[in-house]
Amino acid sequence: MSNTERIVREEDGFLTRHPKLRMLSNSPLAMASVVWLVLLVLTGLIAPPFIGDEANRQVLSLRFVPPFTLDHGFEYVLGADSLGRPMLLQIIMGARTSMTVAFFAVAISALTGFAIGVVSGYFGGWLDQALMRIADILHTIPSLLLALAVLYVLEPSIVNLIGVLAVTRIPLYLRTSRAQTLELRERVFVESSRAMGAPAWRIMLRDIAPMSLPTIRTLAMLEVGTVILAAASLSFLGIGLQRPDVDWGMLVADGRAYLSSAWWVTVFPGVVIVITALAANIISNWLRAIEDPVQSVLFIRKRPRESEVTA
């Protein structure tokens, strides 16, 4: 990081104090991804209370209004579905549910898996063995299949959806953090902490967790994309959410029957799913790169011509 600071210090201003923002500004793809996700989160947070009724209002005279025309008002700019509901507003409503599901499912599975993995790896023994076998079993069951079964039995709701997706993704974090803990606990600074009389929980919290956090964070960001896709798949199969809740997978499923005549009902939500998953992946990759001192140089190197001209 000392290198980063030295280079950044040459200039003054906002970016000087936030080297990561500077790195972000030098990487257009990551920047675009962040902007997209922030936009999605903001509209998902702010818009729904205002447009909830509009989004679900069925205007049968406006069935299959084609997109890219403002004749019926701005909300119909992306067309309408089979019951005359505006696509744009439905996608925004879907953003809220998709982002909620993705955020909570990832947060719960990451925190739980991380905590169990560190404890399991640090202490080892029969508990570690038992936990790892459970993780093995969970891993062998296709997560979508398990989600299907559980949601078929339980009532499909946002909470159940989050629960199922969170549980099925725990083994991933558990294995990763356990593997890192196994390596880290043999390091001298852990032994040094023990030699200073630190109890086990403190060593896990202060020595091991901070060292494996970057990996878990990268993994979690990657998982945001996966979970959005999984939630969409479940809704597409019809056992995810039910109306009046809207999510992107459901929108794609709704338009399936009319694909040849009204492509926009399927394509727009589909495109949004793809872009969001892609954005999450790009950010994940970017986070990994800037954490790596060797690769981060690529992001902090400024375009030399520009600064010379201004100087």
Added chain:
Amino acid sequence: MSSLLSVTDLEVDFHTVQGRVEAVRGVSFDLAAGESMAIVGESGSGKSVTSLALLGLVGEVGEVRGRIVFQGRDLVGVPEAELRDVRGAGVSLVFQDSLDALNPVYTVGAQISEILRVRLGWSRQRAREEALHLMQQVGIPDAHKRIGNYPHQFSGGMRQRICIAMAIALKPKLLVADEPTTALDVTVQAEILRLLRALQRESGMSLIFVTHDLAVARLIATRIIVMHGGRVVERGLIDDIFDRPRHPYTKALLAAHPGRVASWKDLRPIPENLTDEAPVDAPADQLPKGPVEEIAHGI
């Protein structure tokens, strides 16, 4: 003589997949308060394991037998929670690799003051002041500027000083230094040794110095234990051992030191299986004495 530490018949086994490894066999020694002792031996002689066993750090794969009586309290077989009270405040440890001994994600100031805040319950402010004081005590120049630096921003010698500052933060009665100067170059090594001696003189703590370097042992310790194959093969006052080594292994060890021979051609490798009395062809007392003495008294 009231001894601070009394080790009797210490044995450490490691249970590995290949079977039992006997790392330490029947090691006994006493250490008085304020005394400094060196444990000397080659790699795998059991000297590091002995020092780790003193803090109960041998781990779950190791099995410790015998008695380690520290301040009248036997530390063998004591539960982890009780050992934690002794660690740091009673017996403290300095490691060989100072880069890996410090947590890379916290500043050195945070790491030193954390010990004080957790173990003594001090306030953040008070702990920071003491951390600064400790850093000055171990000779970090511009300590107030460097307190916010991370371990990788220090040189090897400065980092080892930080490790020493952490080790003495709780004013231990006994400091165990496990090859603290091995990773450093010679001039820095001398500074660290001088620092350890000065700290010892100020605080009156005892010191166990683990090293493979006899010359270094001579600079820091008054008494010496020579270990080989997990056993103590010779013990005594350091000058006696240097002048009149009795055990063939000690003789071989002295003969293998470049400082004690005229040219590299006279260096003798240490023969194998010296735990049995095997003949050695270069008795130390006939070798020319020179550089070792100079180093010893020049510092």
